[in-house]
Amino acid sequence: MRSLFALLLLASVAQAQQLKSNVPYADPAHERQVLDIHAPDGARNLPVVFWIHGGGWQTGDKTDVQIKPRWFAEQGFVFVSTNYRLLPHVEMDELIRDVARSLGWVHKHIESHGGDPARIFVMGHSAGAQLAALICIDDRYLKAEGVPFSALRGCVPVDGDTYDLPAMIVTAELRQTVHGLPLPEFGHRVKFGNDPRKHVDFSAVTHVARNKGIPPFLILHVAGHPDVTAQARRLGNVLQAAEIPVRVFGARETTHSKLNADLGLPGDPATQELLKFLGPLKAAAR
Numbered sequence: 001m002r003s004l005f006a007l008l009l010l011a012s013v014a015q016a017q018q019l020k021s022n023v024p025y026a027d028p029a030h031e032r033q034v035l036d037i038h039a040p041d042g043a044r045n046l047p048v049v050f051w052i053h054g055g056g057w058q059t060g061d062k063t064d065v066q067i068k069p070r071w072f073a074e075q076g077f078v079f080v081s082t083n084y085r086l087l088p089h090v091e092m093d094e095l096i097r098d099v100a101r102s103l104g105w106v107h108k109h110i111e112s113h114g115g116d117p118a119r120i121f122v123m124g125h126s127a128g129a130q131l132a133a134l135i136c137i138d139d140r141y142l143k144a145e146g147v148p149f150s151a152l153r154g155c156v157p158v159d160g161d162t163y164d165l166p167a168m169i170v171t172a173e174l175r176q177t178v179h180g181l182p183l184p185e186f187g188h189r190v191k192f193g194n195d196p197r198k199h200v201d202f203s204a205v206t207h208v209a210r211n212k213g214i215p216p217f218l219i220l221h222v223a224g225h226p227d228v229t230a231q232a233r234r235l236g237n238v239l240q241a242a243e244i245p246v247r248v249f250g251a252r253e254t255t256h257s258k259l260n261a262d263l264g265l266p267g268d269p270a271t272q273e274l275l276k277f278l279g280p281l282k283a284a285a286r
Contacts, residue, residue: 016041017073020113025082025105028099035082035102036062038069043078043114047121047153047282049102051081054126054260057095057191058087071271072265075278078098080106080116084131085118092202095143097130104145119282121154122215125260129160133204133235137214149213153281156274158220158263159256161227163235165192165199171227205238218272218277222259223250249273 015065018039026033040046049072062081072079084098107117124132135141136155142148162168169188176183183189192202200206208214214228217239221232229250235249251259262268 001031017069019069023105025102030085032083032085033098033102034062035080035105036071037113038079038081038109039114040073040076040078045111045116045284046076046078047119047233048080048106048110048113048115048116048117049121049123050106052079052080052099052128052131053083053122053125054128055086055128057092060086060127064223066261067264068179073226075134075275076282077112077121080110080115087191089188092198094205096131096134096202097144100135100141100147103135103142104147107113107145107147109269115282118151119284120151121156121278121281122152123156123158125158125162125283126160126256127162128159130162132162133157133160133217134202134207136217137204138207139212151213152213152215154216154218154277155159156218156277157235158270159222159225159228159259161231162188162192162202163204163231165203166225167234168231169199171230205235208238208242208244210242210244214239214242214244216277216281218249218273219246219248220259221248221250222225222254222256222275224254225256228256247277 018041020037022034023037024034042113051065051068053064053123054060062083065081069079081123082099082102084095110117122132132155138151139149149159172187210236219236221228223229230249236246239246249270259270264269265271
């Protein structure tokens with residue numbers, strides 16, 4: 001009986017949302033330069049979640065969102081999920097600019113879909129976490145698209161391992177070397193251009209500074225994984241030193257995929273942290 005009720009409830013919530021799929025954000029648009037908009041029925045001037053999927057910058061899709069659209073609608077958000085061109089078909093800087101261009105489209109057009117362009121939360125998982133952190137800290141990308149940092153209410157990177165790319169490269173390659181294992185053929189060093197200067201430039205920690213308007217951060221990570229834990233703490237420490245509000249939360253008894261998939265589930269600890277983070281930040285400006 002209870003499961004039937006739950007299904008009926010889910011169906012009613014789904015019917016109360018409007019989905020606009022494959023909206024192009026470039027002109028002309030590549031088939032990957034599209035986004036989906038999930039808006040509650042009658043949405044008007046609601047805060048916006050801009051979601052960036054993971055997949056190692058090589059795979060993944062904007063539809064890989066699990067229960068997030070429904071859950072965020074219940075919390076009073078418009079939920080946008082974006083695609084972007086992938087490696088190795090484009091270089092990393094083009095990939096990042098795709099994400100910024102998509103957010104630029106949202107800032108310009110989301111009002112007509114019930115969203116508030118002045119209240120955007122940028123979130124992403126895995127590779128999407130790196131992209132979310134970078135565009136919310138290195139203001140060059142969003143400036144090029146006409147998006148001021150003042151429009152960003154918060155950033156939530158979920159289990160990223162590349163906020164400090166040189167540190168991650170050294171860690172991963174040293175681990176392989178000391179165990180007598182070959183280096184990955186298409187690891188981080190190659191994905192990010194195989195140029196040490198680019199590795200520094202593509203690292204969010206490089207660009208943290210006071211008085212830039214960088215939004216508050218909630219950094220979620222798997223507590224039992226040493227690499228993502230170290231990277232989360234590294235980014236958190238740099239943000240804290242620059243007096244930017246930040247909370248680093250390590251979720252226990254979970255995995256890289258499960259942490260992401262469970263966001264929105266009742267009783268999920270990371271979801272509870274997310275609710276506490278969003279609450280005071282999503283209110284409309286007066």
